[in-house]
Amino acid sequence: MQINNPKFEVSAVSPKQYPNENLPEIVLVGRSNVGKSSFINALVNRKNLARTSSEPR
Numbered sequence: 001m002q003i004n005n006p007k008f009e010v011s012a013v014s015p016k017q018y019p020n021e022n023l024p025e026i027v028l029v030g031r032s033n034v035g036k037s038s039f040i041n042a043l044v045n046r047k048n049l050a051r052t053s054s055e056p057r
């Protein structure tokens, strides 16, 4: 899979903030500190696009 130019769009807390592009969406769910942000960074090949917490629990 090739991902070009990944960027953080928005952290939305209400529906009117949701992005308007008609792109496919992916849901990623998991308890806190399980590695969701690290997984995103691995996918897009960036160290810190998604902020990770410092300590694994």
Ligand SMILES: Nc1nc2c(ncn2[C@@H]2O[C@H](COP(=O)(O)OP(=O)(O)OP(=O)(O)O)[C@@H](O)[C@H]2O)c(=O)[nH]1
Pocket: 030, 031, 032, 033, 034, 035, 036, 037, 038, 039, 051, 052, 053, 054, 055, 056, 057
């Ligand atoms: N040992 C180990 N540690 C991991 C792995 N993936 C992530 N971590 C570590 O676990 C910690 C938490 O990872 P995050 O990616 O921030 O977890 P998160 O699910 O996004 O956490 P929240 O944003 O708090 O919900 C970090 O210190 C990561 O380095 C893994 O596969 N193995």
Ligand SMILES: [Mg+2]
Pocket: 036, 037, 038, 051, 052, 053
């Ligand atoms: Mg996270």
